[in-house]
Amino acid sequence: MDGHQQVPTFAVLPPPAHQQQAQQQQHYAMQAAPPPTPQPQPLQHKYSSTAWNLARKAHLDNRMLTTKTTDVETEDGRISNVEAAEKIKDAWMYKQIRARRDEFTHYRQAMLFIGSWNVNAKGKEESLDSWICADWGPNGEYAPDLVAVGFQEIVDLNAVNVAVDNKTQQRSQFWVERLMATLNSPHNTRNDPNRQYFLLQQKSMVGLLVCVFCKAPHKDRVRYINSTAVGVGVMGMLGNKGGVAVRVQFYDSTLCFLCTHLAAHRENVTGRNQDFANVFNKSLFEIGEEATREAIYSGSMSHWEIGATSVNVIDHDLIFWLGDLNYRIDESMPTDKVLEYAETGKFAEMRKLDQLNVERAHGRAFEGFEEGVIQFPPTYKYQPGTDGYDKRPEKKLRAPAWCDRILWMALEPAHVQQLTYNRSEQPNVSDHKAVYSTMKITIKDVVRPKRAAIHNELMKLLDRFENQTLPMVGLDRVNLDFGEIHYDRSKSMPIQITNTGNVVAKYRFVPKLDENTLCKPWIKVEPPYGLIIPGDQPATINVTITVDRHTAQLLNQGREVLDDILILRLENGRDYYITIKAAYARSCFGMSVDELVMYSDPIRNVPLDPIKRAEKYDPNPSNALCVPKELWRLIDAIFEKGLQEPDLFVDPGDPEDVKKIRECLDTGAPFGQYKTLSYAEALLEFFSSLSIPIVPPTLFPTLEIDSQNIQSSARRFLEELPPVHYNVLLYVISFFREALVYRERNRLTAAKLARICSNHMAPPSSGMDDSTAAQRRSGMQLIMVHLLETNSI
Amino acid sequence: MSSSSRVHHFKLVLLGDTAVGKSCLVVRFVRDEFFEFQEPTIGAAFLTQTVQLDDSTVKFEIWDTAGQERYRSLAPMYYRGAAAAIVVYDITNPDSFTGAKSWVKELQRRGDPNVVIALAGNKADLDSRRKVEFEEANAYAEENGILHLETSAKNANNVKSLFVEIAGKLPKNPPQQEREAFPLMPAQQESRSCC
Numbered sequence: 001m002d003g004h005q006q007v008p009t010f011a012v013l014p015p016p017a018h019q020q021q022a023q024q025q026q027h028y029a030m031q032a033a034p035p036p037t038p039q040p041q042p043l044q045h046k047y048s049s050t051a052w053n054l055a056r057k058a059h060l061d062n063r064m065l066t067t068k069t070t071d072v073e074t075e076d077g078r079i080s081n082v083e084a085a086e087k088i089k090d091a092w093m094y095k096q097i098r099a100r101r102d103e104f105t106h107y108r109q110a111m112l113f114i115g116s117w118n119v120n121a122k123g124k125e126e127s128l129d130s131w132i133c134a135d136w137g138p139n140g141e142y143a144p145d146l147v148a149v150g151f152q153e154i155v156d157l158n159a160v161n162v163a164v165d166n167k168t169q170q171r172s173q174f175w176v177e178r179l180m181a182t183l184n185s186p187h188n189t190r191n192d193p194n195r196q197y198f199l200l201q202q203k204s205m206v207g208l209l210v211c212v213f214c215k216a217p218h219k220d221r222v223r224y225i226n227s228t229a230v231g232v233g234v235m236g237m238l239g240n241k242g243g244v245a246v247r248v249q250f251y252d253s254t255l256c257f258l259c260t261h262l263a264a265h266r267e268n269v270t271g272r273n274q275d276f277a278n279v280f281n282k283s284l285f286e287i288g289e290e291a292t293r294e295a296i297y298s299g300s301m302s303h304w305e306i307g308a309t310s311v312n313v314i315d316h317d318l319i320f321w322l323g324d325l326n327y328r329i330d331e332s333m334p335t336d337k338v339l340e341y342a343e344t345g346k347f348a349e350m351r352k353l354d355q356l357n358v359e360r361a362h363g364r365a366f367e368g369f370e371e372g373v374i375q376f377p378p379t380y381k382y383q384p385g386t387d388g389y390d391k392r393p394e395k396k397l398r399a400p401a402w403c404d405r406i407l408w409m410a411l412e413p414a415h416v417q418q419l420t421y422n423r424s425e426q427p428n429v430s431d432h433k434a435v436y437s438t439m440k441i442t443i444k445d446v447v448r449p450k451r452a453a454i455h456n457e458l459m460k461l462l463d464r465f466e467n468q469t470l471p472m473v474g475l476d477r478v479n480l481d482f483g484e485i486h487y488d489r490s491k492s493m494p495i496q497i498t499n500t501g502n503v504v505a506k507y508r509f510v511p512k513l514d515e516n517t518l519c520k521p522w523i524k525v526e527p528p529y530g531l532i533i534p535g536d537q538p539a540t541i542n543v544t545i546t547v548d549r550h551t552a553q554l555l556n557q558g559r560e561v562l563d564d565i566l567i568l569r570l571e572n573g574r575d576y577y578i579t580i581k582a583a584y585a586r587s588c589f590g591m592s593v594d595e596l597v598m599y600s601d602p603i604r605n606v607p608l609d610p611i612k613r614a615e616k617y618d619p620n621p622s623n624a625l626c627v628p629k630e631l632w633r634l635i636d637a638i639f640e641k642g643l644q645e646p647d648l649f650v651d652p653g654d655p656e657d658v659k660k661i662r663e664c665l666d667t668g669a670p671f672g673q674y675k676t677l678s679y680a681e682a683l684l685e686f687f688s689s690l691s692i693p694i695v696p697p698t699l700f701p702t703l704e705i706d707s708q709n710i711q712s713s714a715r716r717f718l719e720e721l722p723p724v725h726y727n728v729l730l731y732v733i734s735f736f737r738e739a740l741v742y743r744e745r746n747r748l749t750a751a752k753l754a755r756i757c758s759n760h761m762a763p764p765s766s767g768m769d770d771s772t773a774a775q776r777r778s779g780m781q782l783i784m785v786h787l788l789e790t791n792s793i
Numbered sequence: 794m795s796s797s798s799r800v801h802h803f804k805l806v807l808l809g810d811t812a813v814g815k816s817c818l819v820v821r822f823v824r825d826e827f828f829e830f831q832e833p834t835i836g837a838a839f840l841t842q843t844v845q846l847d848d849s850t851v852k853f854e855i856w857d858t859a860g861q862e863r864y865r866s867l868a869p870m871y872y873r874g875a876a877a878a879i880v881v882y883d884i885t886n887p888d889s890f891t892g893a894k895s896w897v898k899e900l901q902r903r904g905d906p907n908v909v910i911a912l913a914g915n916k917a918d919l920d921s922r923r924k925v926e927f928e929e930a931n932a933y934a935e936e937n938g939i940l941h942l943e944t945s946a947k948n949a950n951n952v953k954s955l956f957v958e959i960a961g962k963l964p965k966n967p968p969q970q971e972r973e974a975f976p977l978m979p980a981q982q983e984s985r986s987c988c
Contacts, residue, residue, distance in 0.1 A: 086800060452845060459843040459850070467823065467840050478835050513870040565867065568836075576836040577864060 010110050010145055066307065087306045089462065094306075096458050097451065098299045104450035108251065111144040112441050114406050115424075116259065116322040117434035118152040121207075122384065123175070124429070128182045131424035135438040140188055140195070144438060146250065147183060147197060147213040150259025151175055152324040152432075154209050162206055162233065162240045172204040176211050183213060201246045203227035206239035208323075210259035212246045224249045224291035232278040243279035243323070247316060249291065253415075253443040254300040256316040258283065260323040266399065269355050272326055273365040286310045297451075298444055300411055318416060318441060319409040321369060324432065327356035328401035329378075338399035339389060342378045350378070354402060369407040372421035372437065379404040379423050379433040387428055404435045415442040471573040472501030473532065482545055482582035485562065487589045487666075487689075489659065490546040495578065497539050497568075499532040506531050506571040520564045522551045523580055545582055552590025553691040558610060584608060587666045588630045589689040593724050596628035602668030603630075627727050630665040634683045635735050641676040643738060644745035649756050653678030658685065687760040694725050694732075695758075697765030700776035701783065714783045714790075732757070733787050740788065754784035800843070800850045801965050805956075806872045808900070809881035810892035811860035814915040817946035818881060819857045822956055827947050834859045837871050844960045851960035853877075872900060877909040877959045882930075884914045884943060885922040890930065897937060909962045911940035913955055918945040 067083040074080065115131060136143045154171040155161045161168070176199060182188075183197040194217050202211035208229070214222055225248045233240035243260035260279050263271030292308045292315075295301040301308075301315040313319055329338045330353040341350050351357055351374060359365040378400035383390040389400050404423070410416045417440040424434045476496040485491055499505045508529035509518040518528060524544045532539050545562070547555065554560035562582040569575050588596055588603045598619055599606050607613045638648075657678030664671050665682075687694060699720050701713050721729060736753045739746060758781045764773055807815040816831050816838065823842045838857040843850060856871040858864070872878055878900055882893035893912060900910055912934045914925060927943060934941030940958055944951040 456845050459845060463823065463842050467842075470839065512867060513873065565864065567867070567870075574836055574839040577859060577867070579863070 010108060068307075090306050093455065093458050093462075094296050097297065097454055100454055101299060101444075104447050104454060105252070106445040106447065107442050108445050110146065110250070110441050110443050111142065112146045112148070112320075112439045113144040113436065114257075114320055114322055114439070115147075115149040115434060115436040116152075116324070116404050116406060117150075118261070118324040118380075118404060118430060118432035119175075120153050120384065120430040120432060121156045122429040123154075123178075123427075126427035126429055128178060128427065129185075130426045131434045131436060132179065132182045133188065134422065134424060134436055135420050136188070140190075142438070143188065143195065143215070145215050145218055146255075147179075148246070148257040148320060148322070149179055149211055149213075150244075150257070150322045151207075151209040152259070152261040153207040153430075154204070155207050157207050157240045162238050168204050168206055168209075172202060172209045172211075175209055176202050179211060179213070200248055201225045201227050203229060203244040203246055205229035205231060205242060205244050206233075208239065208242065208244045208259055208261055210244045210246055210257055212248065212257055214250075218250070221251045222248050224287050224294065226285040226287045226291075228283050228285055230279045230282040232275045232282075241275055243283060245279075245283050245285075245313070247285050247287070247311065249294060249298075251443045252294070252298040252446040253318060253441075254295050254298070254311075254316040256313055256319045258313065258319070258321050258323070260321065260325065262324070262326045264326050266328040266331060266401075269327070269359060272355075273359060276325075276365045280313050283313050284310050285312075298446060317411045317444070319369075321366070321407045321409075322405070322435075324380075324403050325356060325405045326401075326403050327354065327359070327405070328403070329353050329399055330355055330358065333399070335397055335399040338378075338401075339391075342389065342400040345377065347374060347377070350402075356402070356405065366407055369409045370413070370416070371405065371407045372418045374402055374421065376421075376423045376435075378402050379435055381431045382428065382433060384429055384431050387425060390431060404432055406435060406437045408439070412442070417441075469503050470501065471503050471505040471570040472499070473505050473507065473568075473570060473576070474498040474500040475568070475576055475578070476538075478577060479579045480543055480581065482562075482580070484585040485545060485547055485582040486585045486659075487547055487552050487587035487662065488549075490544050491582070492542050492544040495541045495543065497530075497532065497541055499534050499536055501573075502534055504531060504533055505573070507568055508571070510567050510569045510575075512565075512567065519566050519580070520560075522546055522548070522560075522562070523564060523566070525566065543578070543580065545580065547584060547590075549590050549689045552584075552587060552689065555584050555608060556586075556591050556595070556691060558608070585666070587662060588628065589662060589686060590691060592690055592692040593628050593631075593694065593728050594692070594722070596630060597625040597724050598623075600625060600629060602666060604666045604668075624724075627724070627731050630686065631683075631728060631731070633665060633671075634661075634679055634686065635731070637671055637674075638676060638679045638683065639735070639738075641679065643742045645676040645680075646746055648676065648739065648746040648748060649680045649684065649753070650747075651677050653681035658682050684756065684760045688763070693761060693763050694728050695721070695762035695780065696725075697762070697773075697776075699780075700762070700765075701779040702776065703779070704775070705779040705782045710782065710786050713779075714786050717780075717783055729761070732761070733784075736788055750785050750788040753788055754781050757784045800852050801963065802852050802854060803876040803960075803963050804856065804874060805853045805877040805879065805959070806856045806858060806875040807879045807881060808858055808868060808872065808896045809860055809879075810883075810886075810889040811862070813860060813881045813883040813886070813889045813893075814946050815860060815879075815881045816857050818879070818913065818915060818944060818952060818955070819855055821946040821949055821952045823855070825949070827949075829947075833861065835861075835864075837867075842956070844956055846957070846960055849965050851963060851965075853956065853960070868899075869903060872904050872908075875905060875908060876963055877911070878904065879911045879913050879955065879959070881913045881915050882925065883916050884925045884927075885916055885919050887924045890914075890925045894933065897939065901937070907964070909940070909959055910937075911942065911955060911959050914941070914943040915946060917943040917950060918947045 067081055069083045071079050071081045154175060155167045189195040196216040197213040200212045200214050200222055227246045229244045231239040231242040233242055241261050241263055243258050245256060245258040247256040262275040289309050292311060295311060295315055296305060300317040329350055333353050380401050380403040381390050381398045408416050419438045419440055421437045424436060480493045482491050509525055511518055522545050526542045530539055562584055564580045566578040567575050568578060586604050586608060653675055657674040658681050661674055661678060661682040699717055703709060705713055739748055762780050764777055809815050816834050817827060819840060820826050823840050834857055836859060840855045841852060843852045858868055858871050880893045880896045882889040897910060900908055914930055931941050942951050942955050944955055946952060
């Protein structure tokens with residue numbers, strides 16, 4: 001049983017129909033109590049499941065999916081409601097699970113007894129055995145698993161009782177106790193606790209009472225018991241007419257029992273129809289979300305009702321409607337004729353004119369309900385205490401009628417099989433005879449682990465689709481090794497990105513955690529975001545790296561390395577890492593003169609890694625060069641080419657020349673044929689790139705420079721310059737002085753050169769406020785002019 | 794069975810050294826497949842998977858991270874805000890167990906204070922090549938108050954249990970706060986004036 005709970009034994013089912021046939025004739029006779037042996041009756045399947053479904057559908061159409069949260073409109077204008085989406089998903093799951101219910105449901109058969117009696121405010125000690133236990137068999141072997149009994153008029157329907165309802169409770173108690181006494185009589189139980197019945201629930205309203213009992217072995221399988229009462233009498237709300245109802249979940253089937261007393265009087269068919277509709281629609285059971293979920297799960301409630309806390313009558317697997325429905329024989333049949341037919345057993349004629357049958361056939365009431373063919377005499381109106389219709393002259397002569405009825409509606413029509421539908425001759429204290437019916441009902445018993453497995457399977461299916469709709473891309477490479485990268489020479493590598501998924505892929509590069517740039521500043525990604533449609537041609541992302549002056553400085557100082565990881569993120573999807581790697585081909589640009597003078601080898605040969613460098617070079621200051629050899633080579637080259645070049649140091653050189661000159665400086669290779677202006681530009685760029693400027697801003701004059709103090713200021717400035725910087729500056733100044741000799745040709749002036757020196761060798765500091773900085777820089781420029789114009793320093 | 798079908802969303806991250814089988818575990822759990830030569834994860838793969846418990850539904854949003862050492866610094870991006878973490882090691886590789894311990898330590902220091910950690914000794918099918926004893930790992934897990942299971946993505950052993958056990962340990966009551974990723978209602982800024 002898959003670890004499933006042990007199922008108690010159900011009532012033994014009665015023998016098959018053919019064994020009972022001999023007694024059938026007797027059954028119709030209007031005599032003593034019919035034999036207590038149940039017998040199957042042909043059911044009137046007039047109302048097909050299609051009709052039933054229509055009835056149910058009408059109830060559910062246009063129901064709005066209700067949520068506790070409101071829809072949210074996101075910034076992109078999308079409207080969403082996670083709760084609604086979740087509910088729709090749940091509904092789908094429930095629907096799928098229900099469609100496969102046979103895989104996890106054991107269908108069990110149970111016996112149900114239903115009785116209904118209008119007691120006419122009577123009732124003392126008369127035995128109920130022949131009614132309640134009518135179908136139990138000689139030794140109680142067919143004793144039902146469930147017993148539902150309804151009463152009408154347990155109190156007089158006088159104005160006081162209707163308004164105050166004060167006797168009802170006491171009379172209800174009386175009837176419940178009598179039923180208990182009957183069900184649990186020593187004769188019936190025979191001291192077997194498993195034969196005991198217990199009350200599940202009782203519900204009363206004025207004259208109405210419904211009570212449901214369950215046999216002991218099933219006690220643990222009854223859940224979510226609830227009841228309700230609907231008054232439709234005086235003013236459409238009082239309880240002189242209306243219904244009381246009890247609902248339970250029995251194993252995994254939901255059952256609803258309604259006991260009603262509908263509008264009286266032969267001509268008032270419309271009133272009865274309306275009363276029925278009102279009770280049907282207004283009966284609401286507040287059973288809580290857990291219970292409704294069970295009902296949805298087990299299929300008696302629409303999967304669209306998720307989140308509901310209450311159920312209606314319609315939301316049950318099996319609905320049983322009993323009571324004094326008050327439908328009579330149509331007035332087209334005169335009263336004496338009805339009496340005659342009733343007394344002689346000519347029921348077929350009467351059934352044709354039975355108002356309930358007529359109304360049902362026309363779909364005006366009890367649509368979707370079923371009723372067995374009535375084969376017993378009308379139950380109303382008897383002279384109390386006798387077995388004869390009330391024909392006393394002082395009373396109004398009433399046409400006998402089948403006021404007291406038992407109907408049902410089943411989600412699965414085959415799940416109810418009526419075995420008996422009859423009336424009881426005893427007790428006869430009321431003006432109504434009691435009716436009863438024994439039914440074999442099919443109930444669901446869910447094997448929960450099996451249902452859970454199906455649930456799981458469905459979730460996996462949904463997850464699979466969800467995962468399949470995640471965006472996916474393919475990258476032709478995720479490791480970009482740029483090899484050697486030179487100063488100020490950009491290098492690009494493309495990445496092909498292909499949409500390999502089923503949905504539009506939106507990608508973007510994102511910063512690492514707690515960072516605010518996509519990557520290191522020497523990397524440029526283009527485009528940094530984009531969109532690719534499935535099936536599109538691959539897109540290209542270009543990754544470009546450039547070692548500029550700033551990066552070179554950091555690299556030379558060991559504060560940066562040329563590697564990084566880019567994170568490419570797909571919107572609503574995964575992340576991809578792209579690894580960037582390059583080796584810096586070292587350049588004298590971006591270094592400091594103090595460092596450069598330490599090496600007579602080309603700088604390319606000097607390892608960046610300090611450990612490797614230390615192995616190769618002994619940093620001995622006494623072996624240091626006077627000025628960096630690269631500076632000497634540049635100045636020497638310009639000198640060789642001649643200082644007469646017009647606009648020397650002012651016009652730009654050829655950028656390609658400049659790159660080649662720089663490469664020669666870094667590798668020690670001899671210069672090729674380059675323009676003088678290119679050398680000049682290389683020289684100025686070299687100065688600009690230095691990680692420590694030749695003239696640090698700290699040495700800018702603090703005093704205002706005038707003709708009085710210029711000499712002393714210049715001297716002090718030179719004294720304060722660090723040694724290598726002093727050498728470099730004097731070397732450059734001497735060279736510029738030489739250049740000024742050719743000022744006629746090269747159009748240079750001391751002021752021009754001083755400005756060039758200041759721009760490239762004395763960059764402004766960032767720390768000072770603008771006006772002070774500008775003033776100090778112009779002082780510096782005046783000193784430069786002074787140095788260029790003075791012959792002796 | 795499910796008294797409440799409320800789906801609880803949890804972010805789960807897989808951490809561990811390279812080639813211990815993180816992706817294989819996820820693929821086994823989500824798709825019930827196994828590839829002998831699963832490519833290394835370069836990035837962080839994202840998948841979702843729902844687990845049904847007796848009384849609730851847990852939906853994992855799984856981030857399967859890259860195990861290679863060079864990507865280690867990116868891991869906090871994924872374990873930050875994670876409700877659960879599976880730290881995977883390879884029972885045939887003692888270094889990976891050392892690595893797992895350092896991942897656990899990192900999670901305890903820098904992860905969410907309530908993160909549910911499960912230590913998974915993967916490749917349990919290679920028992921003949923075992924280098925990390927079950928008892929040793931189990932003692933470590935007990936000491937640190939974390940789950941411990943030996944799994945095999947190859948033969949599917951204990952893979953589902955691993956996720957189910959984690960799902961069972963995750964807090965479902967009181968209802969978790971709505972996650973940032975799914976804002977249902979604009980956050981209400983309560984302004985209280987005091988005089």
